[in-house]
Structures are given as C-alpha cells and as structure tokens.
Amino acid sequence: MPLSNVSLPSTPAGFATGVSPDGHTYIVPEFMLPALLHGFETIQRQADLNVANGNGDKLAQFQNLPFHVIGHGSVLYPADPPLSDREWLSLHAQVVALQEQFGISYKDAAHRLYFVYVNKVNLHTQSARVFESIETRMQKTLVEIGEKFDEIEGHKRHDHHADDMVVD
Secondary structure, three states: OOHHHOOOOOOOOOEEEEEOOOOOEEEEEHHHHHHHHHHHHHHHHHHHHOOOOOOOOOHHHHOOOOEEEEOOEEEEOOOOOOOOHHHHHHHHHHHHHHHHHHOOOHHHHHHHHHHHHHHHHHHHHHHHHHHHHHHHHHHHHHHHHHHHHHHHHHHHHHHHHHHHHHHO
C-alpha cells in the first residue's frame, strides 16, 4: 500500500503537533508545545550557522585553573578545554531563539539561558547529594540486617548446641 494513501489519525484531545526542521511530525502534550517549538528554532539556527567544530584539544594550556567542586565532578573556569566555535555558536543560536520566541533583548535571553544551565548544575549537585545520602542509609541498613542475621544465627547455633547436650 503506497504511503500517500495512508491517512494519519487526528491529534488526540490535549495534544498538539509540531513539525521539525527536517520534516518529522511530533505529537506532544499541549503544555510542551512551546518547548518543542523552541527546540526546533534552536536546531534550525544551528543548521543555519553551519560552523565546523574548532580545535578543543588545548588541555595542556589550562592545567592550573581554579575550579568549583559540583557533585562528584568539578567545573573549571574558563571552560577546560575552551569552547569550540561550534559550541559558542550553538549557545548564540539558543539565545537568539529565546529572544525571538519571547520578544526580549539579547541580554535578557542570555541571562535566562545562563540560569537554565545554573539550575541544571544545582539540580545535579542536589541529586548527587541525595543519592549519596541514600547510599549511606542503605549501607547502614545492610550492616544492621547483617548484625541481626548473625544474632539470629548465633541463637540458633546456641539452641542446637543446648538440645544436643540435653539428648546426651
């Protein structure tokens, strides 16, 4: 059956469709449509800029940089290795897409994007602390269970030994 004769079902209630720059149709909940369209704009901006990656292999130049410990890793500043041209232009494309979507200044759009990344780092740090706490509690619980098990096994061995003495 040719594909042109196939009809797509209508969009379910509470959902919306978005068409990506490469022509794919996506069905998403209505509340996610603005984020989807923003993502499509960013992808299109990145494609329009079409800049090859720069050489990011300059690690030897930045060995003694200050850093902040975040979660189980660290964030160096400036970026280590430095951002490539493609990464800078990708960030620029995201800022321009935000600027056009919300009708705000470049500065405000860059500020919003910065805080999105700051919140991601903070969320990662918080998640790492939560999982570390969970791991510690689980280890303590396993030790307590092991001690209780050893105690029960000790009572069983003592009871069997007492039974053997009574039978003799």
